[in-house]
Amino acid sequence: MVAQIWRQIAARRLTITFLLLGLIILLFIFVPLLKMVFSSSPSLLFDTLLEGEVRSAIWLTLYTALLATAVGLLLGVPLAYFLARHRFPGKRFVEALIDVPIVVPHTAAGVALLFVFGQNFLAGKAFHSIGIDFVSAVPGIVIAMLFVSVPFLIDSAKQGFEKVDVRLEKVARTLGASPWQAFFRVSLPLCWRSIFAGSVMMWARGISEFGAVLILAYHPMIAPILVYERLEEYGLDYALPVASLLIIICLLIFIGLRSIAYRGERA
Amino acid sequence: MIEIKNLAVNLGTFLLEDINLSIEPGEYFIILGPTGAGKTILLESIAGLHPIKSGEIWLNGREVTKLEAEKRGIGFVYQDYALFPHLSVKGNLLFGLKQKRRSKGERQLIVEWVTGLLGVSHLLERNPSTLSGGERQKVALARALSISPQVLLLDEPLSALDPHAREGVQQELRQIHHRLKATIVHVTHDFEEAIALGDRIAVLSEGRILQVGTPEQIFRQPNSEFVARFAMSRNIFAGEVRDADDGHATITIEGLKLDVVTELRGKLHASLRPEDILISQEPLRSSARNCLRGTITHINDRGSTLYLTVSTPLDFICLLTRRSFEEMGLRVGEEVHVTFKASAIHVF
Incomplete structure (x- = not known):
């Protein structure tokens, strides 16, 4: 009997x-998230x-993540x-090249962007002349998010x-559609799910960006930087509710x- | 009509060269060639889907070489149907009509007309993914016809279908051609399909046209190995299939009556593989329905096998192994009997 059970186990050793092994990594993902969500009382979360x-x-x-995604859609989908x-x-x-932003450290990405969009540099100057500044401003947050998250959208759409x-x-062409019409009436409707999934990934990645934004625009303060600042200035107890709130909101949206x-997909 | 003069298309990996064709109005024109000959590229070039390196394409007396695909008014049907999966059958049929800005009433009339023509009215609300292969191909045909095209281009329209559906769609194609007097260019690698449907055939190989002619000419005097090899491997006849007195079918080929097994009737073609024919010196008593007497007029020695031409006086090409040939001691001029089953004849 025991031998039989052992044989069965042996037969499924791989599975x-x-x-x-999979369970370990699942717990590794789940436990911190869950602990975070439940570590602050609902009333504290509400007060926060x-x-x-x-x-x-x-x-x-x-x-800002949504704006970055919109720019990504406008410029990334045609490239895809x-x-x-x-x-x-x-x-x-x-x-x-498109995937490079995923692999470089994001603080380095931030510095790289600063070198182009900073007030003393080429693109920075050009945009400054039309009234758009990047350093310590909303557009800076948007381009930092755009840089690190647009690969997800381009890859998925492609x-x-x-x-x-x-x-x-x-066939659409022979039926009288111009290349533009063929794109908008055939290719795009057939690809929307991939584009949508890519946009969700891009948005989520934008929301979670810290490093690149930190370099370009510490202020105005986005939530990940607020978490960091509260941790640095006041300690864990003050950072925790904000972090929990951020995770809950992201999870719900996602x-x-x-x-x-x-x-x-099912339809 | 379609006139193609010295057409060359260079797609980097593939080259079409020196293409000259003149397709008459109302003609059923076949482009026949093995896989990779460039048939689809030629067809897509006529439709305006590839940039042309040199040469000219004329459509009904108007040069269209540089005209965009959407302005050529050409109906196109692909082998695997290429129905828009995000639209219903009706949506597929309306696509071109909306593109051409037809009025609502007009669109309704045309959809009714093409679905009636192809017998797909009951499928209008269905999603293409729920249709059978034959149904999809009919919808694809209906969609191509919905824009009242000057020419219908068909890229291997029967190849993806099972034999039963193939017969149905083939019949449909004949009818469309007959009823609409449509000019059709049909690409295929299937010789029997080419003979069954084509008024004329162009043989395409490695991006060049090797021969243009009636099915008879192509088949009797092939100048390409692709066709010759096919011609060698089949006996092909044109004839008429009728009901015999006993309810079975017979085909009459140049006055010769043969028993066949088929549901089809009318002016058709029959093919018979050389290996399905038995040769004997005495008449055979067997279950095979067709037994004829003839004279050996030609022997083609292929080593371990030989092809004999037996004139009855209709010429039959028969395949024999060397061993049988030697044991029977056959010679040119000798009288023999050829025997084959009614079911060995393929009518198409």
């Missing part, structure tokens, strides 16, 4: 080992939410489409466009958007 500084930081985070439809020498290099059969566009994308 069991992988399951156990009523603080003007906290509310404005969270609001600023959400909408171009990459999905064309072959050219150096394409691999371009594709690798994969989506690659799955759309080119022949569908060709779950909500994921379920929209999932519903689309």
Whole structure:
């Protein structure tokens, strides 16, 4: 009997080992998050939410990340489409380049951006002349978020466009659609789920950005920087409710958007 | 009509060169070639989907070489249908009509007309993914016809279908051609399909046209190995299938009556593989329905096998192993019997 059980276990050694290893990493992700969410009492969380500084930081985070995503959609989706439809020498290099922001330390990314968008540098000067400044300003937060998060959108959209059969566009052309109309009436509707999923990832990544924003725009303060500042200035007890609140809000938004994308997938 | 003069298309990895074709109005024109010959590229070039390196394309007396695809008024059907998966059947059929800014009433009329023509009216609300292969291909045809195209281009329209659906769609194509007097250019790698449907055939290989002619000419005097090899491997005849007195079918080929097994009737083609024919010196008593007497007129020695041409006087190409050939001691001029089953004849 025992021998039989052992044999069964032995036969599933691989499955069991992988399951156990997987369980460790799942706990590693879950436990800190859960502990964080439940470590502050609901009343404390509510009080924290009523603080003007906290509310404005969270609001600023959400909408700058949204702005960054909007810019990403406008400029990244066309690039994704171009990459999905064309072959050219150096394409691999371009594709690798797009993913570089994911791998560089984000403080370094912030410094790099400063070197272009700072007031004494080329793009900084050009934008300054039309009244847009980046350092310690909302546009700085947006470009910092854009830089580190747009690869998620471009990659996801590119994969989506690659799955759309080119022949569908060709048929659309023969049916009287211009290249633009073929894109908007065929390719885009067929790819929207990938673009939407990429946008959600990009937005979420933007909300969570700290390093690059820290360098470009410590003020106005976004939520991750507020958490950092409270930890530095007042200690863990003050940082915790803000951090919990941020995690809860992100989770709710993320779950909500994921379920929209999932519903689309089933339809 | 379509006139193609010295067309060259360079896609980097593939080259079409020196293409000259003149397709008559109302003609059913076949472009036949093996996989990778450049058939699809030629068809897409006619539709305006590839930049052209040199040469000209004329459509009904108007040069369209540089005209955008959306302005050419060409109906296009792909092998795997290419129906828009995010639209219903009706949405697919309306796509071109909305693009051409037809009025609502007009759109309604045209949709009714094409769905009636192809017998797909009952599918209008369905999603393309729920349709069978044959249904999808009919919808794709209906969609191409919805814009009242000057020319219909078909890229391997039957290849993805199972044999039963293929027969149905083939019949549909014949009818459309007949009823609409449509000019059709149909690309295929299937010789039987080409013979069954084509008024004329162009043989394309490695980006060049090797031969243009009627099915008969292409088949009897092939100048390409692709066609010759096919011609060698099949006996192909044109004939008429009728009901025999006993309810079975017979095909009459140049006065010769053969038993066949088929549901089809009318002016059709029949093919018979050389390996399905038995050769004997005495008449055979067997279950095979067709037994004819003829004379060996030609022997083509292929080493371990030989192809014999037996004139009855209709010429049959028969395949024999060297061993049988030697044991029977066959010679040119000798009288033999050819025997084959009714079911060995493929009618198409």
